[in-house]
Amino acid sequence: MLSLKDKLNPKQYEAVACPPGPLLIFAGAGSGKTRVLTYRIAFMIKQLGINPGEILAVTFTNKAAQEMRERLLKLLDMEYLPLLVLTFHSFGARILREYYEVISYKKNFSIYDEDESIGIIKGICKDLQIEEGGLKPSAIKHYISRAKDEMIDPVEYAESANLHRQKIIGQIYIEYQKRLRLHNGFDFDDLIYWPVKIFDGHPDILQFYRRHFKHLLIDEYQDTSISQYQMVKHLAGEHKSVTVVGDDDQSIYGWRGADITNILNFERDFPGAKVVKLEQNYRSTQNILSAASALIANNLGRKSKALWTSLGEGQRIKVIECSDAESESLSLVEQLTHLRKSEGLKYSDFAVLYRTNAQSRSLEDGFRTSGIPYIIVGGLRFYERMEIKDILAYLKILVNPDDNISTQRIINVPRRGIGDVSIDYIANYSRERNLNLLTGCYHATEGKVDGIPAPKIKEFTKIIDKLSKLIDSGEPLASLLAKIIELSGYEASLVAEATPQSETRLDNIKELVDGAAEFENRTPDATPEQFLEEVALITDMDRRDPNSDAVTMMTLHGAKGLEFPVVFITGLEEGLFPLIRDGQIAPKDLEEERRLMYVGMTRAQRHLYLTHCRYRRHFNRSFFGKASRFLSEIPENTLDDAYVDLKPISNRPKTKLREGRYEFEAEPKRSFAIGADVYHQKFGYGVILGIEGNGENEIVTISFSSVGRKKLMVKMAGLKPA
């Protein structure tokens, strides 16, 4: 390999070229983490002559895995990647596809997502008549997930329960695991939990994996849970060629079971580990970096580090105080429009970040009305849409007939006159006879189940029959899905509905078929099970199209690993960010919020904007927001002069549409389009942000480069197109 030393700084080189063995790389934000990981892999292959098949790289997200794959292909100059780059969860799924038998599972198991898992828990609470003691099913799921992260099995959990609440959860946990097995399904946590259990109990299998993967590389090590840590520890075995990369300051998944002590204790767990700190930041200017560093310095119990950059001082950070969320949205539009012009930036150079998905609503309003292209990443995911899950449920029961969850989901979708009561009858009948629900349905068509309208069930089983034949005859995936949509009557019912919503649903299921076709292309020998697995593990974060020129809007969590020339962090109000529930926040939670802020700030390359509102409607109730404490933790000398934008924008009367007939305003004639450049005698050049009223009363909101935002009557203003 040519001159590694020229392409890496000394620290990076040290990490890349260090001999196989335990290696911990503290990679500060923007310090070229992925670069080091990929070069290290290339180094192992090209310099050390290591067989690529013996290397396993594990990341946390599909996005990260994908990026690493692409960069490796380029670096190694190959067409196909000779090594595995997987997420923890997909690696776990692979192990289970191979060894499901040793834990008495069956082939073609299903993978249940969060909603389905919570659905199972709801069912358990109902069946067991458990008084949940004020615990919501989602909360129960959370506790069970944490238990699995810590490798605590159901019986162990129940036995060690002290509190009344824990005993209830223990009971539910036991039943939950039982039902998952009954349905031949795993939840997300099982994809780590069970492989570790298998390794624990089957040295021969563990030995196989250890021999197979002699060199491990783990990305985002600070986000690993106890179960993931154990998986790494198991695989590392005696040879201990483990490279882990992480940054304790970017640990933001504690609520999901990530255990920051994993990275802090690496040197203890792997004696003789080499530690390299990467502290040169290649992303941000000094101002941004100093501000972020000062902020994170408020956390205790972190490894101290000193990030530095040679990119120069750069712009100061701008804090904008807005009157309300609507004004916040318009402020973003305003700043963005100016900056885009003055610096010749693309829309895709901008990111708008927020703490909770709910905030995206008000933020996107301003973008929509001003015609600025944007994409919202995250929120409701494509594969979590109702219609997609419905169609996939059909596919799931064809592959795994034990999947009662999916059977239950679509037995009456679209409507075939089979209600809850009928389903309960069949479910009870099936349970007593140890049959799965689908088989129970077939019995019902033969009149074996009392009180069930056989013809209606028959309608359902006939569809399944037809589809089974197709899948058995090896129908290609995309056309199989098309058949499901057609034969199930799903398409017809959506067409009949003929609402705007049903139209988008139709579009979505068509997109699903396209996606399946694309999957077939990419993986020629693909089985439906593999497709289902990919679909279960993929997230919306992975569907970001890098080619479209649009502003990216996403949560701060979603932004990890990304970078943008311009970043807006919004909603910086005490209580919202840091997010505080019940007026209280535990110190460790506050520190995680602060790390989240740190992650957000360090996404910015050149410009960083921080906005907060004085007034915000949050939970149904309006409240007056104090500025976030994080704002006061940023040194003054990195901040621009305060920019206050308090012009009330939202005092125009809300139009009522609900009362009486719907009324549609005639499309008003407008003198200017939103986004148009205009010139004003006194204020100079500006951009039209919004238009209200028409004719005599037409009022435009204009952002002037000289004086900021103004509302003017067109009649009086004497505007000229610029």
Place this chain on the structure above:
DNA sequence: CTACCGCGTGTTTTT
């Protein structure tokens, strides 16, 4: 027994 309608409730972050 199913389908529809209205009321009430409740919102962190995600593999």
Place this chain on the structure above:
DNA sequence: CACGCGGTAG
């Protein structure tokens, strides 16, 4: 404000 759940009508 949107969704889920529960009650009622058919």
